[in-house]
Amino acid sequence: MPISYELIKECKQSGARLGILHTPHGEVETPIFMPVGTKATVKTMTPEELKEIETQIILSNTLHLYLRPGHELIEKAGGLHEFMHWDGPILTDSGGFQVFSLDDLRDISEEGVEFRSFIDGSKHFFTPEKSIEVQNALGADIIMAFDECPPYPAEKEYVRKSLEMTTRWAKRCKDAHKNPDTQGLFGIVQGGMFRDLREQSAKELIELDFPGYAIGGLSVGEPKDLMIEVLEYTAPMLPKDKPRYLMGIGTPDYIFEAAINGIDMFDCVYPTRIARNGTAMTSTGRINLKNAQFKEDFKPIDEACDCYACKNYTRAYVRHLVKENEILASRLVTIHNLNFLLRLSENIREAIKEDRLLDYKEEFYKKYGYIE
């Protein structure tokens, strides 16, 4: 197995897990936030800068790379690591979530999904086999099974049929996987907001014995309380000795909830996307650097932060750059926001070690001031 998970300890106060994920490109301490590099680049950043803020693993998007520049090109370049000059662990998604987001542009059958490219309208057919073929070519350390992600809300009968197809697809992915010794294939538990369907999905996928599991079908528009409820009962259905990945999580509140419920890995474009709009995540809450109040503010973005941006630049300067659409603005706020979530992950790990994650959460929010 290319991927193994070592459970170091569980937090006595919260139940959160501290662990190490072993991958062909190095170890990852969990819980961990994974920066997203959709198109083989974490927007604005070099790999060296990602390492500077102690990024341990990044995510890249299979569908985008399949459409452009094409997985064959990346394979010829020596794989995604070589192509983008990142020698740490990489996770690629299956393309499923992106394909299903295309709404009117796609057509689902048992065989797979036909869709039109969001770039040029060209027709494509993605199947479990195709997704794995592309992910094998990209060569990420962790690859994901091609699943159907039902919308919210959805009828129970639809969700049941969907999860059963997802199981059949997961089996097809496993059979199609050509590099089981160098790339770990994760199964994705579906089942919508229905406990018995989550149980059914988890049971079926665990029988297929994947080296890790994701909880899919959350963060799709459902209320936060419902999302946490599903997370609370679904996570314990997963094997303790395998890593657990929750997709689309990138704000402190969801990160705390994920960790507390025993999730080990999470990712989101949120911190990098808002950075390019001049919004910074700080220890005292989110701030939009465009605001006039920062015009003559010569303090760093976050006084509690020691990232490159905070050590060397003022809010007044970054605000000037943001207002002028200067690329350096996007760079500085991206570095800061990713560092913020990586340090939050680190602090969460530290708190788990000391059996005080709930206390740390309370301390964090005392400064942060509000829950999103």
Added chain:
Amino acid sequence: MPISYELIKECKQSGARLGILHTPHGEVETPIFMPVGTKATVKTMTPEELKEIETQIILSNTLHLYLRPGHELIEKAGGLHEFMHWDGPILTDSGGFQVFSLDDLRDISEEGVEFRSFIDGSKHFFTPEKSIEVQNALGADIIMAFDECPPYPAEKEYVRKSLEMTTRWAKRCKDAHKNPDTQGLFGIVQGGMFRDLREQSAKELIELDFPGYAIGGLSVGEPKDLMIEVLEYTAPMLPKDKPRYLMGIGTPDYIFEAAINGIDMFDCVYPTRIARNGTAMTSTGRINLKNAQFKEDFKPIDEACDCYACKNYTRAYVRHLVKENEILASRLVTIHNLNFLLRLSENIREAIKEDRLLDYKEEFYKKYGYIE
């Protein structure tokens, strides 16, 4: 005098000058290309990255900074060096060239120039005194006299009157200059394409005894031959013991001509601007990385280059980033292009040292393949 120029030697083959420019923020080896940081940032780059490619001095634009974020703000921040986190030498222009480029939006009188902001249409009045007030607030090591730059072509009588006003303005700049011990004020020789007027302008300005001189009014649309002719006869009119600056020069052909004619400093937005469009300057000529021919080209941008971009990325990858409008594309090509001109400057200095600049120029073009 905050600025002094040390002539190390003249090239026996070409007459080019090798020298050292002493400034309050360090020494600059000349001839040197100066990257442009219009809005207090060399687009896409951090100061650390500029140092990595051995940038010795940068240029910033007074008019842009006056309009946004305002020179008072930058003064409050501790000056431009502190504001933008660059501790090396800086040169600011006078704002004159930008104001005169506004065409219909400006109105010239003996007192100064009234113009409308290209940002919000607001009215402003720039005088020699105002330009120096702004440049004093910014605090660059080298500041420029506020001059009128006549268009090409222009009537001789207009050019004569204009250069005489430029002399009077230069005197007013000198009188208004509040920091003569920490900021060196350069005079700008005008006189269009007329030898006797260039002589008149040079003579009048030399009498005012500036610590350095620029040759203005070139690269304003005149044919290249004419530009070189004017340069050839104007440069020798300038004192040998003062630095000489030629504005708007940023391609190899003009850089060679400038150096051969005894110019010490030059700047241009060209290398950084084309970089953001995916065009790289290489030892074998310019290439546009968008071109299909680079799709599966796994060589570096320039095999003869050792910059960060060339050491770590392929043309195929950079092409992918350019096509996807990824910020990292602009970063990598900017690093490369600036490094290209800085290494060219370095090689020119080396060739002067060895009295073989004309030979080096020939060798350079043998590889480069063409003259722009």
